[in-house]
Amino acid sequence: MPAKLRDVAQRAGVSIKTVSRVVNNQGEISEATRQRVLAAIADLDYRPSKVARALVTQRTDTIGLVLGDITNPFFPEVARGVLDAAEPQGYNVFLCNSDGDLQRETRILESLLDHGVDGVIIFPTFELEPALRRLAGPDRPVVVVNRPYDLPNVSAVMIHTRRGAQLAVEHLIRQGHTAIAMLAGQSHEVPQLQRVRGYRDALTARGLPVRDEWIVGGVPIQSRGRESALTLLSRYPEITAIFAYNDLLALGAIEACHELGRRVPADCAIVGFDDIPLAGAVCPALTTVRVDKYDLGRRATERLFEMMAQPEQMFAPIWADVELIVRASA
Amino acid sequence: MPAKLRDVAQRAGVSIKTVSRVVNNQGEISEATRQRVLAAIADLDYRPSKVARALVTQRTDTIGLVLGDITNPFFPEVARGVLDAAEPQGYNVFLCNSDGDLQRETRILESLLDHGVDGVIIFPTFELEPALRRLAGPDRPVVVVNRPYDLPNVSAVMIHTRRGAQLAVEHLIRQGHTAIAMLAGQSHEVPQLQRVRGYRDALTARGLPVRDEWIVGGVPIQSRGRESALTLLSRYPEITAIFAYNDLLALGAIEACHELGRRVPADCAIVGFDDIPLAGAVCPALTTVRVDKYDLGRRATERLFEMMAQPEQMFAPIWADVELIVRASA
DNA sequence: CTGAAAGCGCTTACAG
């Protein structure tokens, strides 16, 4: 049986209120009393119950991190950034995988609400507005990655996705490519649209035509990248370069090239996005657009704490920068 | 302001106890009352507060997962297994990184205690016994990975590490290698000792001598693997094969071989351990010992729930199997 | 089948 406030009070010969005061370091207390209480706390190995405290303060010292899938190599570093920023504030983090499934995403948010989390960081897959209206409040801010919402107590961290896509495609054009296809990821997502825009921007800026049949959507996983690239390169052999929505798709495209006997980058150059740990290790090493994932997680969390501290204030989106990393594949 | 039990009771015209009964599906209730209460719950969009409930039941529907570092590619799949097993039981999971730091590990466990978690799964780096004595109890079981403790309410999930190491080295011997070195990881850890044992077992079983100077310890990260392999291969050029504590060290060894102009596997064969996602993607693809990480996480979590259900019972360790995956590097 | 009382372990006004 762990010691309670009452046990400590009894042993120190004071009221529980006094103990509470020294635990929370509030109010004036005579040094003698303080020492007596501190001694009792040490003797009994007392630790205040966060759940009892939470019931009255309505704060659980807990936040939720909702992402697609922690085994997607994009996310572990993000999570690490979140954890590292949360820990010094005394916060614990619930990790939740939505799997890009609307049902699960909704269920997770309800569950976090039930647990009384003090805030949420979410990488959304779907339109979140109704859920956010329920979830977000002055006591429970939400940071959304890659989707701007004009809602109170909601703020955004945006990745410079469009610029990243542009950098990637410009690089390919500089290498002399004019027939550049795109593995575009799942349609109608904001990050997807941004990448397609960047791709178009770069092509039209150089006077190259945009061919819609060269923009192929699909779930952004490696096997799908392989299939899509296989189809694309068989049907349009004139393609000499591919820009992929993310590194996993790019890896799939490299696989496809190997199968088709196309050398990378000589016969087909490939650029990815994200710079996951795999990117530098595969052969050929992947040219890609780096996102500082750790920093993303860290900054999202710091923003969340800022919002907790200033519930009334509106916050402009945080913009996370991107960087072209040139390796062997393009 | 979210609705409370009292609001629901008021609207349904019953006592809060009755509402509590229908929410928790306990006790006999007339169907009419039940429907009335259900309607009130739906109308008010009522959700019971887990923190209020936790204060009285002493159950938070929360578990802690303590691992070294989620960005270590071994762990995301483990975490996924834990999450997937916890979710259907209505449990949320606190993710905590210990970084193999004793201070942090201790602090994390205290923090989980404060939050009143119902159980903990931990990949320990250090001697945990004192901490476990405080943490573990009939109401709070602990599953420890890779360390057997003979404590009540503590059980173990063990990986067949020794057998795995043996498989790896036997494979190298079958390929004709007799000069086999080992990058051994950090000393005095159980998993480390097990691997060294397996390495010795395999060598002596085939009548090969064990040379202690060919067993090199060190933090199991890629850069360290490179350095250690560089030293080892320069000092003892007769070495033709390396067995590494984990895939990250093996990757470092491949790097070292490239730098030294040694072809892998022709001039130096390399076998890793874990089969992280990178292993199949690098060149040459890494021969390694696979641990089913997802399954490990899932089974650890299921065991935790079994322990919650039967607090008095002692559980034998779960043994997670390993498998040699032969690819290109050996 | 349903309810009134007590209490989980704390903090928050309010007194003194």
Next chain:
DNA sequence: CTGAAAGCGCTTACAG
């Protein structure tokens, strides 16, 4: 500088 009372939102015996 310190304490007694009320209450956070639920569940747990105990009655009826």
